[in-house]
Amino acid sequence: MKSSKTSNILAHQQVTNDTLHQLFDEVNAISVQGYDEERRVIYWNEGSELLYGYRKDEASGKKLEDLIIPDTIRQLVIDAHYQWIKNGIEIPATEITLRHKNGNDVSVFSSHVMFTNQYNVKQMYCIDIDLSDVRQAQEQAMFKQHMLETIFTAIPDLFFLMTDDGTIIDYHANDEQNLYVSPEQFVGANINSFLPEKIVILFKKNIAKLKQHKGIVSFEYELDMPQGQAFFEARISLLSKYNQIVAIIRDITEQQKTAELIRHQAYFDSLTSLPNRFLALDRLSQMLASAEKNAEEMAVLFIDIDDFKKINDSLGHEIGDKLLVRAANRLQDVIRNEDTVGRLGGDEFIVLLKGLTDHEATMDSVENLLKTFRTPFILDGREIMLTISIGVAIYPDNGRSSSDLIRNADTAMYQAKSSGRNTFSFFTDEMNVIMQRRFQIEEQMLGALANNEFEVYYQPQFNVESTKIIGAEALLRWHNKSLGSIRPDEFIPIAEHTGHIVPIGEFVIKQALTFLNKWQKIDQQDYTISVNLSPRQFRDTELVQFIKNTLKDTNIAPQFLDLEITEGVLMSGQSYILQAFTEINQLGIKIAMDDFGTGYSSLSYLRQYPFDELKIDRSFIQGITTNKADCDLVKATIAMSHSLGLTVVAEGVETIEQLQSLDYLGCNFGQGYYLSKPIPADELLDFSANHLNKLRN
Template structure:
């Protein structure tokens, strides 16, 4: 029985060859085996199992001479393998008769190649082609030799990242000469404007098919290039988490990419070209070893781009990717030559600072990083401000291992976020309490809907002139048996980050409309209900159907539903957002611009999209009695809105004087603690009855 430690060690030895193994795993018709310097099996694909009868578990760890080599050939094979390992004498390709698990002869055409992994260990790979039923003349042998070369050298060399509509977001090509057109002619454009109509239709047909199933889909097509007709294989992979499609194009008439490219892809981020997570942590381990030997300090910086998700949601992933690339360049410009910057994934980066004398040295570099990000980024004609939150963990004070330092730097980064972002924080043990709270909220949020822990509260909205209730805004509250009452400020951002906001948003819509139906019937009044929609919900393919079905089920006229969105959602002008807003308006539902004046405030949005309601943010309402600037701004906003035919709602009314001024300025409706705090459904029914 093989030792689990031996199998684990053998598996670790060939980690660098994972991309190569993925290719071989997909080729069942060909047997591919990998052997270490002791001739022990370290890789055994499905084709080997079909050809020789041994499954992967039976084969891993066995020596080749004990597995498939006839006894008469054993000494020759051992000697030949040693000569290649020690003397660099290659084993030639040849037709061989080997043995399967049952002792039967297996005729194969066997070829070999030698790799050297990151541990400087040599690994021999054998590629065996079954000749039992296909023994032919010399032409067939030449064909198989060519096919062998293709397997080792031809990896798909064109990668395209697209959205669901076929717009090309990013690409990668080892040989730009194989591209149909130059990169500047297709990045950010729809493939229909680049490819011939017949090829575009084929792509779209298979993309539609890929969106409906989980398996990878492949097909072939051809293009006419300057060198003639070239045939390609396209593999489509659906990435539902990111709402994107990865298309891998393989030139099936050319050789594969080189082994160096495989290594680069294994260790570097394809977008920013920075060391990836695996590579960065490997470097950190080496830095810590040197620090221990030379009695030095080191620092790990965990960097997160502030509000980067809003950039992706509002301006699109293409702009987001360009910002990531530019961010990587800026980070590299500030650091010393001995420092390392890597991309952990998404908008998270890691900076490794070796050879430090004290924490002050890390502080100087950290402040320089923050400073360099205060200059605007120029992307596609826009100037964007992108700031950093940085968490710093020092070796050996904050940890002795790579994993401990990374975790503590991450914790410190969240502390920097809580301090207002665009700053840094050094790790302290007290931070664990804060980050633990976040983890607990995220953990408890899963299943909270099923456990019926969420409840809707309603803040009444009043007609400013009559001071009578005309509707309410639905506000979500969460009481968890373990955590107690969790504020929306705590759990909403986490719900957005995890994607749970989609299911929670559906719950809010259905519950709010259910209550509205009962409220209208009990009071015999045509109240309105305002519901907030998050940017993430606009990517929910079921959003419109759920709204419509809920309205139909509760027998509510759509004009009594008001959906609130913020300005930031509109910045990118994405098609799916515009289409959803048009459909919502087409149903007769009112659209409300929420928190007006706090974001990117563009009046053009009020003309471009079918808004009917504008809500002035509470920060301006609170100042109208003490600040002339706030007063003038609110006055101008109300006048402008009325000229555009919009109804104005004032948020955060907390005093009688504020309400009086709003009445004088002609504001239509208001909500706030002076009028009523958010209350439960039962309390609202009792409260509204007192106004009848």
């Protein structure tokens, strides 16, 4: 409890400063406290209540150090107050951290004033301004500054502050190696003085755009840096208040390279680096638009490498890929700069010839393309010959759209294949009809086996001298509900091209051997059956095992099976062909060369491979009685074959005169309409039974 003397003194003091107190009582935004010589509170305004948490009645009479002074500076405050009272040393205004009633820190700016009243008693008044908001703002500013510094350090972007005329005021670079020139050369300098002219123009153009539309403007550019060509993205923003430009520059070289790689993969073939189908079609569309505008011709050349599958099958895909790259290079070397070579896939290429004035220009290009493939490819010390077949479609004669021209060029290419390969063919309407028929056959062939549309016919083979039946050749026939009867010479090449010949060929072998078992049992004769093998079948690695299994399943001895092949099987001269020959020969199966005389190298094949039989093509037999050259050729062939230990079979024997001539020349066997046309299995059983009876009678 306060003494009456102290109360009187406080009362006198409050009265003395009543006017001042009334002023401070009206201001609650500022804390004002009054202290006597003993540092006891004689005044405590509302601002002090709000700032320090003590009510006026709680603070009155309490000592300063017991209220708001932290323990760490308690003695310093007491000493400073004493020095002012006794020695007149003022306490300077300063920022200081005091204490709230709840113990929390209170940051203030504190200033002090000393009065002496009529009792000669000194009074100190403290005026404290709350700095909490200021400190918080400072802390936030420091945090943001630290955060920005951290961001600047973490990200690779370059930051520039410049005037709107392009003068650099300031910059930040995490890695100064990314700078085009050193800071000494650009800080305070205009971009005119150190950037290439085209980049300066680009910057100023976009700065003008920024000033007009505000917001953010971005653009890209490239620079030749010491480490090579680099790509950058610039984003500029306007500080309108200061009329300054902030530019953030990002190195996008890696992104550009990645994007370029993606674009290249999207538009160019990964193996040959030629334009792929997508890009080739795009360029074709552009060329067509140009040709229409300028009233010019253009040509689409569809190119296919002949028998390329044999290369992959025999030498492997790695060698095949290398050859494709070499072939692509040769195609590019021949064409003009304004033309395009593209790879459509596999061994198919397209050449687009632009701005042609006549067909002669097209012919020159086609002949140059064919000529460039007449030189062998040298690969890993191996000499490899490749030939190409070319189909040509001309705008506007053969089509006005991309799809029409490509389809018609493809059609012409197939015609070139049919003409013997290593040649070219121009598209015609007749050719289009042929290709439509081909596509229909391909489509219907897919389900032909499953629908039992194929049937094996048999043409008897006979001894020329006795006309006794010694066997038959199995010949495939196809009747389709949609297309009717389809000739073998029409569907067999298509089956060969599509690969369907393999399952179809297995069907023929199985049917023929099953029939042979039945035929031999009924007639009690050692008949043989001849089956044709296509080049594609002969390349099938499972062929020999399939034949071996089928012979076993049908209980047929190998010597009663005769496999007929043409020169097409032998043309590649690969080692697997000789191996297949050897395996077939070791089984005891006979091998015949079919259509002898129609190829180019038959004699060398007869010497190289273990043939058992030779079949003379019907084209020579037809003229044997009327054309001395044909007769002499057949005579020489029979004599040569016999000298090699080969049996000779004549195809296409249709008259008694032909039969008699063949008998005279020493031919072993024959087949043809003279004895019988190809007939179904049941008819052959009846025919052979009747024929046997005639011979016996």
